[in-house]
Amino acid sequence: MSAQLKDVIIKPDAPSSLLLDKHADYIAAYGSKKDDYEYTLSEYLRMSGIYWGLTVMDLMDQLQRMNRQEIIDFIKACQHECGGISASIGHDPHLLYTLSAVQILCLYDSVDAIDVDKVVDYVKGLQQEDGSFAGDKWGEIDTRFSFCAVATLALLGKMDTINVGKAVEFVLSCMNFDGGFGCRPGSESHAGQIYCCTGFLSLTGQLHQLNADLLGWWLCERQLPSGGLNGRPEKLPDVCYSWWVLASLKIIGRIHWIDKDKLRRFILACQDEETGGFADRPGDMVDPFHTLFGVAGLSLLGDEQIKAVNPVLCMPEDVLQRVGLRPDLLS
Amino acid sequence: MAESKEEVDVLVQRVVKDISSAFKRHPNIDEIGLIQCPEARYNRSPIVLVENKLGVESWCIKFLLPYVHNKLLLYRQRKHWLDREALVDITCTLLLLNPDFTTAWNVRKELLQCGALNPERDLYLSKLALTKFPKSPETWIHRRWVLQHILDQFSSVAQTTEQPVESEHPDAERTLLLSNHLNRLIHQEMKVCSDAACRYPSNYNAWSHRIWVLQHMAKGNIKVFHDELSSVHPWVSMHVSDHSGFHYRQFLLKELITELSRSSSSASTIFGSSQHWTSTVPSSSHLANGERSLAYSPSGERFATVLQLFYQETELCSDLIETFPGHETLWSHRRHVYYLWHQWTQDQHPCGDGRESELNLLGTNDPGDTRPTCAIHEGNVDRQRHVSVPMEVDGVSLPDCDSKRLRRGILLPNHLTLQNEHIFVNSILDSCCNPEQKNFALAYKKWLDTVISAQS
Numbered sequence: 001m002s003a004q005l006k007d008v009i010i011k012p013d014a015p016s017s018l019l020l021d022k023h024a025d026y027i028a029a030y031g032s033k034k035d036d037y038e039y040t041l042s043e044y045l046r047m048s049g050i051y052w053g054l055t056v057m058d059l060m061d062q063l064q065r066m067n068r069q070e071i072i073d074f075i076k077a078c079q080h081e082c083g084g085i086s087a088s089i090g091h092d093p094h095l096l097y098t099l100s101a102v103q104i105l106c107l108y109d110s111v112d113a114i115d116v117d118k119v120v121d122y123v124k125g126l127q128q129e130d131g132s133f134a135g136d137k138w139g140e141i142d143t144r145f146s147f148c149a150v151a152t153l154a155l156l157g158k159m160d161t162i163n164v165g166k167a168v169e170f171v172l173s174c175m176n177f178d179g180g181f182g183c184r185p186g187s188e189s190h191a192g193q194i195y196c197c198t199g200f201l202s203l204t205g206q207l208h209q210l211n212a213d214l215l216g217w218w219l220c221e222r223q224l225p226s227g228g229l230n231g232r233p234e235k236l237p238d239v240c241y242s243w244w245v246l247a248s249l250k251i252i253g254r255i256h257w258i259d260k261d262k263l264r265r266f267i268l269a270c271q272d273e274e275t276g277g278f279a280d281r282p283g284d285m286v287d288p289f290h291t292l293f294g295v296a297g298l299s300l301l302g303d304e305q306i307k308a309v310n311p312v313l314c315m316p317e318d319v320l321q322r323v324g325l326r327p328d329l330l331s
Numbered sequence: 332m333a334e335s336k337e338e339v340d341v342l343v344q345r346v347v348k349d350i351s352s353a354f355k356r357h358p359n360i361d362e363i364g365l366i367q368c369p370e371a372r373y374n375r376s377p378i379v380l381v382e383n384k385l386g387v388e389s390w391c392i393k394f395l396l397p398y399v400h401n402k403l404l405l406y407r408q409r410k411h412w413l414d415r416e417a418l419v420d421i422t423c424t425l426l427l428l429n430p431d432f433t434t435a436w437n438v439r440k441e442l443l444q445c446g447a448l449n450p451e452r453d454l455y456l457s458k459l460a461l462t463k464f465p466k467s468p469e470t471w472i473h474r475r476w477v478l479q480h481i482l483d484q485f486s487s488v489a490q491t492t493e494q495p496v497e498s499e500h501p502d503a504e505r506t507l508l509l510s511n512h513l514n515r516l517i518h519q520e521m522k523v524c525s526d527a528a529c530r531y532p533s534n535y536n537a538w539s540h541r542i543w544v545l546q547h548m549a550k551g552n553i554k555v556f557h558d559e560l561s562s563v564h565p566w567v568s569m570h571v572s573d574h575s576g577f578h579y580r581q582f583l584l585k586e587l588i589t590e591l592s593r594s595s596s597s598a599s600t601i602f603g604s605s606q607h608w609t610s611t612v613p614s615s616s617h618l619a620n621g622e623r624s625l626a627y628s629p630s631g632e633r634f635a636t637v638l639q640l641f642y643q644e645t646e647l648c649s650d651l652i653e654t655f656p657g658h659e660t661l662w663s664h665r666r667h668v669y670y671l672w673h674q675w676t677q678d679q680h681p682c683g684d685g686r687e688s689e690l691n692l693l694g695t696n697d698p699g700d701t702r703p704t705c706a707i708h709e710g711n712v713d714r715q716r717h718v719s720v721p722m723e724v725d726g727v728s729l730p731d732c733d734s735k736r737l738r739r740g741i742l743l744p745n746h747l748t749l750q751n752e753h754i755f756v757n758s759i760l761d762s763c764c765n766p767e768q769k770n771f772a773l774a775y776k777k778w779l780d781t782v783i784s785a786q787s
Contacts, residue, residue, distance in 0.1 A: 005657070005767055006572070036397040043400070044432045044469075090404035092434045138440060139479070140472045177670045178663075186546065186585075187539045188578035214782065221659075221774070233659040234572040235533055 006234050007224040008281050014269035018298065019276060020305060023291055024062040026276030027053045030288055046088040047078065047097035049288060051104050056292040058107055058316050059299060059307045072113050075101045082125075083118030084136065094136045095126060095148040102152050103315060106323055111156065120158045123149050131166030142183045143174050147196035150203045151313060154325055159203070168206050171197050179214030191222060191231035195244035198251045199312045202327040207252065212330055216254035219245050227262025228281070238280045239270045243293035246300050247311040253330035255300070264301050267294050343398040346391055349378040350427070351420040353385055360385045362462040363427055365392070385459075392428065399425045403435055415447045423456060426470075430460040436473040443480060453477045458523050461537075465530040471540045474523075481516065482547065485509055513548060517555065520544045525566070528576065538575035542582055556587050560640075564647070571655045577664040584644060584668070588675055591633045637675070644668050645747055649755065657767035662775050672747050673783055749787075752779055 030053060031039075042049060050071060057063045078086045078101065084093025085101040098119060105111045126134045126149065133145040146167055153159045173185045174197065180189025181197035194215070201207050222229040222245045228237025229245040242263060249255045269282040270290065277286030278294030292314070299309040308317040312327035320326070354360060361383045368388040371377065377388035387395075399421050405411035406418070413421065419442065422435045429435075439456075442448040457474045460467060488509065520541070527537035549555040560583045567576045645668060652661045756779075759772045 035393075037393045040397045040400045041429055044429075044434070086434075090407045090434070092407075092437050094433065135472075138437065138472075138476055140475065177667060183535075183539055184543065186542050186582050188535065188575055190535055217778075217782075232533060232535070233574045233663050235574075 005225070006230075006236055007226045008228065008237060010226055010266065010269045010282055014282050015271040015273050016265065016268050018268060018303065018305060019271055019273065020060055022273070022276030023271075023278075023295065024057065024060050024065065024276075026286065027057055027288060027291060028062070028065045043088050044091065045097075046091075047075070047085065047100040047104075048087070050074075051100040052288045052292040054104055054107055055315060056288070056295050058319070059292075059295050059309060061307060063107065068108055071104065072108060072110055075104060076113055079114050079118070082137075083115065083120070083122030085114070085119070092136065093122070095123065095133065095145050095152070096135065098122065099148040099152045102155050103313070106155050106315065106319055109322060116156055116158075120153065120156060120161055123152050124161050127162050127167065129166075131163060131168070131170035133167070143171055143181055143193050143200070144183065144196045146171050147200045150200055154203045154327070155313070155323060157324070164204050168201070168204055168209070171200050172209055175210075178218045179211045179216075180218050188232070189218065191219070191229070191241050191244045191248070194219070195248050198248045199327070202251050202312045202329065205328055207328050207330050210252060210330075212252040212254060216249060216252055216257055219249050219254070220257045223258050223263065227259065227264075227266035229258075229263065236281060237266060239267055239278050239290045239297065240280065240293045242267060243297045243300075243314070246297055247314070250300055250311040251327075251329055260301050264298065264303075267297050267301075270294055339394050339398065342391070343395055346377060346395055347399065347420050347424050349376045350385075350387075350424050353378055353380055354423070357383065357385075359383050360459065363387070363459050364463060365389050387428075395424065396428050400429070400432070403438065407434060407438070415442060418442060419448060426456065426460055427463070430457075430464045430467040431469045433469050433472075436469055440473070440476060443477070450477050450481050454519070461523065461527050462530070465527040465534055466536055468536055471536045474520075475540065475543055478516070478520070478544070478548070485513065517544060517548050520548075521559070521562070528566070528570075528573070532570070533573050533575045535575055538579050541579060545583075545586070551590060553587065553590055556583050556590070559583055560587070568647070568651065571651055571658050572660050574660040574663060577660055578667075580644070581664065581667045581671070584640060585671055587640060588637050588671065591637050592675070592678070641668070641672050641675075641747055645672075652759065652768075656763055656765040657771070659767075659771055662771040665775060666778055669747065669752060669779070669783070673786065677786075749779060749783065 054063060054066055054071070057066055074089075075085065077089050078091075078093075078097070080086060080093045082093060084095070085098040086093045087097045091097075101114070102111065102119065105113060123133075126136070126145070128134060128141065132141045132143075133149040134141055135145045135148075149162065150159065150164075150167065153161065171181070174181045174183070174187065174193075176182060176189045178189050181193045182188050182190055183193050187193075198207070198210065198215075201209060221233070222231065222241065224230060224237050226237055228239075229242040230237050231241035231244065235241075246255065246258075246263070249257065266282075267278070270278045270280070270284075271294070272279060272286045275286055277288070278290040279286045280290050295306055296309045296314055299306040300311060309315070310317050310320050310327065311329070313320065313325075357380060360380070363385045364387075366379060366386040366388045368377075368390055371388070371390050377391040379386040379388065402411065402413070403418075403421055403425060406413045418438060422439050425432060425435045426439075439448060439453055443450055443453065454474065454477055457470045457477070460470045464470065488505070521544070524537045524541040524544075528534050531537070545555065545559070560580065563576060563579060563583075567573065567580060570576055645665075648661060648665045648668060652658075652665065655661065753776065756772050756776045760769060763769055763772070
């Protein structure tokens, strides 16, 4: 008996060049043509949805096509008394959407539109005794939230308001024998969590705590014969995992360990030639989430039609320069 | 078919009511699903109950979801009042349709906190949501919150029993009730996780929830960890691509080894030290015999148990690799098991860390003599050399008396030498024609030569 390798086959007629105009049109139109039902289903993550759409537009140098004032007003309306920001109006605040909101405001150079001091208090208030961060007042702990906390504070220039040492200690307690990280101590290594943890260690200046060769090894093993990357062993390749693995490799200075040409071919094959946008895998339905990570991945691979992207924050490098933030990368 | 806003309102209110009365009349509903049905059938409710399965006809979803969604958001913005019963019904419908709507779970948390909702009801609702959405992160998060809420309640009950009271008897009874309740809860969680793992392969949220449950509800409880290791054995053998299932075994193995390697006093607690209420649990008298013998065994027995765990896991892994060639998951599992073994044997070396008593049992050799890497670096994998030292494991060997006893009663992990790992890999490489299997075997070999050698 033999196992069938979990991978996709890229058809010869799959897109092989970057369809930037199509993608910009797809994102610009997204949201205007959605019916009640679709909109309702995804409203719980609206703020992140806006961040994905705006970031990919900025990477394609098309940010001016989006409605800046409307978005800033929306974010203002999503800030709560506690300082935290929610995914949409009437939803509860959460660190995930607080970070997305701050990222959007950085793209627009308008951080002052919200009460920054209150955001900082909110983030600070979510740190636990063991250094971990809860996602919101209900107390769920996850290394993703550690990343959200330090990324938000780094963008606001307020990292010194939390106990960074303790925060680092907690993230390191989630490191596994394979060099990777999971959501909590003892949890399985997962490319998304690894991205959060390497990003966290970059922002806190602690990348030397990683076993970069071991982690790089695990990350490279995510590349499948199709060129695409998966997030864990024996999972299918996916454009979003391609970003998380690639960005982590970039952060730890090992991006040259994978076959870049094959990955580029895989990402390009995930475009929809008719509608624009990227899907998780060739032939699937496109969405803004995979569209951002497809374009950002191509940027990290050196595509010159796209602005340079920062691997830690998944934002255009020129925006971070304006903010004055230069996260560490290993060489 | 409803068209005007008024008609939609009437329709939706009726459906929400139908769902809530279905649960009242049939408390044993165990699965939810969508019935593909594009058109409404005249004068029939879209809620269908067959045996214990609750189905919703798909035509009504596009009316139902936006309605309950907006209603809850208006309530959240204090623009529309809903009483507690209406909130319970609306969030129930909403979450069965869209379980990642965090705010709806939060509304239920508030209802739970003020006593308007029983925590068991939310364990039930989230279990049902997971039958249709087995990955839903927000559902798992809510489940952990409810469990923590119950544990906190236990904790406050236990604290009141610690107060001096006239009779000790009711306390012991109450404590027993609590521990039975806890065992039931743990059992139920394991079942929910298993079901979700069957519904979606490599279900990260389900397996990491399972780990959370053990860490928070059964910390240090060797029996529960042992039972878990046995209970997932058949499951992983049937799901050889499920890396999360194998990672769970790695977690169990690591915890068991840590626990068994501790001093005997700390290894004997029934419940975790982090759950301070459990300190009131009277004794191990009501526990299964297996646990008692493990927990109170002398360190030699515990040591033998560790060896047996490694042996069995390696055997399982070898069998599966040979039977199901070309699975990355199995090779990754092998790395982890070998790594744990390597770490454990290194921990047994005397380093002045107060482990001398255990090391006497081991009869440690000079580790320098048998550094496994030397043999490998010389390219001299000589199995004969080790025949006369049956218990040698990476520079650690057992004294004769132990090895005889172990050979009689317990199987030994004598496969787990670096040399034997190389023999295993070479035999796979020699006999296998599956290219994936070859690649994984070569990668494992490289891993042994670099990662393990660097740490030896």
